[in-house]
Amino acid sequence: MAADKSVVKEASMLKQKEMIARNYDAITSKHETGRKVSSTFVPGNLNELFMTFGILNNLPEINAIQNGMKKISGGHIMEAEKSGHSEDVCTYVKADIGMMSKGNIAPNGKPFPAPDMLMLCYTGCYTFMKWFELLREEYKCPTIMLHVPYEGDGRVTSNMRDYVIKQLKEVVIPGMEQVSGVKFDIDRLREYMRASAKAEDDLVWCLKSAKNKPSPIDSYFGGVYYIGPIFTAFRGTQDAVDYYKMLRQEIQGRIDRKEGFVTPDGTVLTDQKYRLVVEGPPNWTHFREFWQMFVDEGAVVVASSYTKVGGVYDYGFRHDPDNPLESLADYVIGVYSNLNLPTRVDMLAEYIEEYEADGLLINSIKSCNSFSAGQLMMMKEVERRTGKPGAFIETDLVDPRYFSAANVKNRLESYFQMIEQKRRGGGSKAA
Template sequence: MSEAVKEPSMLMQKEMIARNYEAITSKHETGRKVSSTFVPGNLNELLMCFDIVNNLPEINAIQGGMRKASGGFIMEAEKSGHSEDVCTYVKADIGQMAKGNIAPNGKPFPAPDVLLLSYTGCYTFMKWFELLRAEYKCPTLMLHVPYEGDGHATKNMRDYIVKQLKEVVIPGLEQVSGVKFDIDRLRGYLRASARAEDNLVWCLEQGKNKPSPIDAYFGGVYYIGPIFTAFRGTEDAVTYYETLRREVQERIDARQGPLTPEGTNFNDQKYRLVVEGPPNWTHFREFWKMFYDEGAVVVASSYTKVGGMYDQGFRHDPDNPLESLADYCLGCYTNRNLPTRVDILAKYIEEYEADGLLINSIKSCNSFSAGQLMLMKEVERRTGKPSAFIETDLVDPRYFSAANVKNRLESYFQMIEQKRQGARSAA
C-alpha cells in the first residue's frame, strides 16, 4: 500500500507527536520529569504547570497498532499470563515493556516519575496502573471521578474532585517535580485550551453539510489528536486547530468531501453514518477504505468525544480553573450512562441527517462494548433509522476479519437502500 497522502494539519500534528516523544525519551539528558496518564479526563494543563512531559500508554498502543507491531506485543503479554479477554491496549503496553519498551522514535521509553490516573468510567485503567506501579515503583496519584450513573453531574461530585486536586494531586505533582503550583499559569493554559476547543467543535459540526467536508470517525482520529493528548493547553494546539479549520472551510467553499489516504477528495457520498465505538488500528486504512469505496461518510461519532464532550458546550474555563478540570473529567463520554449515550447518538442522527447508526463493537473494550446492543435497538426505535453491528478489536490483528466486516457493511448499505425505497413508495 502506498504512503498515505496527508494534509498540512496532519503533517503539523505528526511533528508535534515526534517532538513529544523526543521530550519523553530525552528525559535523562534534560532532567524533565515524565508522567504516564490516560486520555479520557487527562489533566494535561495541570501537568504542564509542573513542567512534566505527558506520556500516554493508550497512544503508545495505538502507535504500535498502526505500525503493525502490536500483535507481537500482545502475544508476549499473553505468554506471561494475561488473558485473551484483557484490553489489548493493556497487553500491547505490557508486551512492549517486555520487549525493550522502544518508543516510535527508536529510543527506549524512560521509567515514569509519576503515574497519574484520572478514573473516568474505565475500570481497566486501575488494573493497568497497578501493573505499571509494580513495574516502575514510582509515585501513583489517583483522581477518582464519580460515574454519572443518574445521567448528570452534581455539585457534590464536582466538589469531591476539586478536593482531591487540592489535597492529593497538586501536592503530589509538586513533590515529584519540585515546582510550586501557580494557578495563574494554569489559567493561561486553560485559556489556550478553550480557543482550540472552539475550533475543534466548529470543524466537527461541519459534518452537517452536504457533502460533508469531514469524516468524523477516520478523519476524526486526526482532528481530535492534539486536544485529547499531550498538547491541549499549548499554543501548538491552538495553531493546529486554526489550520484545520481553514482546511475544512476550503473544502466547504469548493463543495468537496474529506481527503482520503489516496489523496482524492471523497465527494461521491451515498450514505451518511453515525458510528459508535473506537476504530480498529491494526488495519486502519483498509477499514477506512471499505467505507469510502461504498460511498459511506461518517458525519458524527462517539469516539471523537471519548476525550471530551466539547460539542455539548463544555469549555475549559480559566475563571474557574480547578472546577473546570473537575467538570471536564465528569463529562467524558465513557463517564456517561447508557441512557445518556442513547440520547447523544439519537440526537446526532437527527441533527446530522444521518442514514443510520453503525456500531463497531470492540472485543476487548468493555467501556464501549457493554450495552451496545441495547444502544443499537433503542436508537433504531427512536429515530426509525436502520442500525448495524460489526466486530473488530483495538490493536489485536487476530480479531480483524476483512471479509466479515465487508460483508456486514454491504448488508447494512443494502438495508439503508431498502429503507429509502420503502419511504419513496410510501410517499
C-alpha cells in the first residue's frame, strides 16, 4: 500500500460536499425563498421532472444515511420504537420518524420544513408505501403515487411503459402543476435530460474503470459517493455534469499512474489481493470501520448491486431528451430494486466474469426485506454458474445494534481464506 498523506479529499469529493450543503440550505430556507419542496425516494426518483416545475427534492432515506454516518440514527430509531414501531421495521423508516419527533433537524442544523408534496414512485419496496402513509398523516400534504409495474419477466413491455406514461400525463404532471403553480414545459424537461445523459455517460465510464488492475476505484464503498449526485437531487443539473467530468479525470489519473483506489484514511490501495462483487446495501453507522476491514485484507469491490438502485446505467439506459416521458417510464421500471431475482442473478454472475472477480459477497440487511429476500438462493446460483465462492455477512442499514465488528471481521477472514483455497485448487488467480 502506497501511503500518501497529502491525499485527504479529492476535488470531486469537495465539490459533492458543497453541492449537498447547498441543496440542504435551499430546502431549509423554503419559507424565505418561496420554493416548493417534495419528499421522494432514490429508486426511480423523477429529479428532472421536479426541476421542470422548480420543486426541490428531499429524500428521506438519504437523511437517514446522513444521520447513520454521523452516528445519531440509533437514538432516532429508539425514539420510533418507543412510539410503537416494531424492531423488524425498516430502520430507514424508524430513523426518519424518530428524527421528526426530535425536531426534524437537517444536516445543516436547521429544521426541515414540511413538504408541499409527497411523490412516491413505487419500485419494488412495499415499505415505501407504508412510510409515505405515515408522512401523509404527519404533514397533511398532497400525495402523488406513480405505480410502477414489477419487471416480473425480466423486461419492460410496451404495455408497462404505456401504463406509466398514462399516469405521468394524467396524475403526476397535473399534480406537480397544481402544487408548484408552474405550467409543464416539455422542452425544459428535455434540457435537463440532456444533462442527465452526459453525466450518466461519465458515471458508467467511472464504474467500468474497475476492470483495470489495479482497480482505480472501489465500486461499493467508494461507489456510494460516486452515485450520490446522480441518484439524488442533482441528476439533470450542470453541477452533476461537472462533478462526473471531474471524477472521470481523477480516475483516469490513477489509471495512468497505475494506482489503486483512495482509502478512507487518504492512502492509495494499489496492492490488491482480492477482487469482489458485492450484493446488498452497506452498513452506514460503521461505514469507515466496515470499509477498513476490506482495505486491511487488500480487498477491492469491483462491482456492486447497490450502486444500481437508482439506475442500471451500465446496461445501456440513458435519459433520452427526444422521448422524455417514455424515458422516465423506462427509468422507473428498470432500477435494480424493481428487477426480478433471475435478472439480478444474471447481473451478478456477469459482473464476476466481466470484472474478473474472485467471488460474490452478500451483505444481508436485517431490516430490508426488499434486498434480503432470496439472497441465499442468488448466492448459490452465482456460485454454480461461475465456479467462484460466495459468502454471507449480516448487518443493518442505520441501526448500530446490528453491526458486530468481530462477527463481520471473522466472516470476511474466513471468506478470504476460502478464496485462497480455491486458488490453490486451480480456481481464480490473484490479480
